[in-house]
Amino acid sequence: MRFGLVVNPVAGLGGRAGLKGSDGAAVQARARALGARPRASERAALALAELRARLRRVPPVLTAAGPMGADAAEAAGAAFEVRYEPGDPTAPADTRAAARALAPLVDLLLFAGGDGTARDVLDAVGASVPVLGVPTGVKMHSAVFGVSPRAAGEAAAAMASGGVPLRDAEVMDLDEESVRQGRVSARLYGHLRVPDVPVRIQQRKTGSSAPSPGSVEGIAAELAARVPPSDLLVLGPGSTTRAVAAALGADVPVMGVNALRGGTAVATDLPAEPLAALARSGPAWVAVTPIGGQGFLLGRGNQQISPETLRAAGRDRLLVVATEAKLAALGGRPLLVDTGDDELDRELAGHVRVITGRSRTAVYPVR
Structure with missing residues (x-):
């Protein structure tokens, strides 16, 4: 079984800074000024390390260069092949282009990011290949992520071992600017196919009603x-x-x-x-x-x-x-x-x- 990996290097950057998301260069610059540091690559490496620990043999991971995947694979001690060269700095267009480049070559596409990254993957590959999100973003309302990076690696290993069905999972996202203004409304953008591994794959966030x-x-x-x-x-x-x-x-x-x-x-x-x-x-x-x-x-x-x-x-x-x-x-x-x-x-x-x-x-x- 062949695995692909796409990492959104800035996913989650605004989380600890309290910025309610990481979309846009201005928000990312503000997060860095507040002391935030990127953690998407190291969380992707945790997923790959768990995958390697559970499988006897993992073929080289197909990925993008540098912070979009190769760095994480190297940190996890995984063999890898670079199939996409992103720009510097990276942008959502790189996520979409990398996903399109890898999808025809892999059996499961791992992506590290949040709801915005899930939307980019949906736009790029739709239901053409099974995917699984490594949670590295801020919100992650979508039902396409492992409950943790290690859980994502475990679910990927279970799929590789056989007998794991696929299910259609919702891709949800919030308008970050509306959230910053106190308006919270999630929108359904579509569905991606993910391994159906109970407890290891998170549910989508449900709407909240006013508590009594x-x-x-x-x-x-x-x-x-x-x-x-x-x-x-x-x-x-x-x-x-x-x-x-x-x-x-x-x-x-x-x-x-x-x-x-x-x-x-x-x-x-x-x-x-x-x-x-x-x-x-x-x-x-x-x-x-x-x-x-x-x-x-x-x-x-x-x-x-x-x-x-x-x-x-x-x-x-x-x-x-x-x-x-x-x-x-x-x-x-x-x-x-x-x-x-x-x-x-x-x-x-x-x-x-x-x-x-x-x-x-x-x-x-x-x-």
Whole structure:
């Protein structure tokens, strides 16, 4: 079985910078100015390393030169052949051109990026070849990605071993500029064919409805009872956490990571480094809600909550909040973490008590 790899080198660059995406040269320049560094290549290398570990023999990976694939293959110790030379700097047109060049030559095309990259792959190859996304972007609402880079490598290996069916998976994306203005609306762009490996391939994000006032007020009351008013409370993005903030007396952006103290917003829309500094300055708690339909707690849309912030707060001060309806919509699938730190992900795995109301919790698995 022959594998192809296309890497979007700047995918995810705006995540830890709190820019709600990475589209456009201006956003990428701002992210770099805020200290962000590209991580797409190293996450693609993790997927290839997992693939190599699970298969006895992997033919040379067909890829693009430099940061669009060859660098990741070399870092993973994988043999590779360059079949496309991108421009410098790379652009979405390079992603489309590389995908078109590789598709007729491979049995599975791996691509590393986010929803924008998935759209480029869809435009370039459609359903002509099975594909699988290595998650490296900010949002990743589409159902074409592994739940982590290593899970993508595992799914690719399972397909190579035979017996794995294919399914049509949705390619979704948000308008990043609208998100920055507080308007959140995902659009379906089409479908790609992906290996159907349950648990290893993420679901698409489902639309969120306004949580019931009673549920939100109960969750807010429970947070107020648990978190001393002098301590910092970091709230991840989402309609649930925004409603909780409002119940506590604070108005915060729905898509940002925000910090409260005693029901008052002390900082909003925080990037990763200032947030970590705040968390290190005194007792801090982190409250997150799972993404509807997907179940991600960390690593999708809230990369500002970095491993540094989570370690500063401590495992015991990570609070998971969700309405009972949101948990029921997961259909028993586990909650997911993909922080980019394997050791931390292992520490967070197991079970967690999800706050669903005042003095109400549900024990739920985390993977």
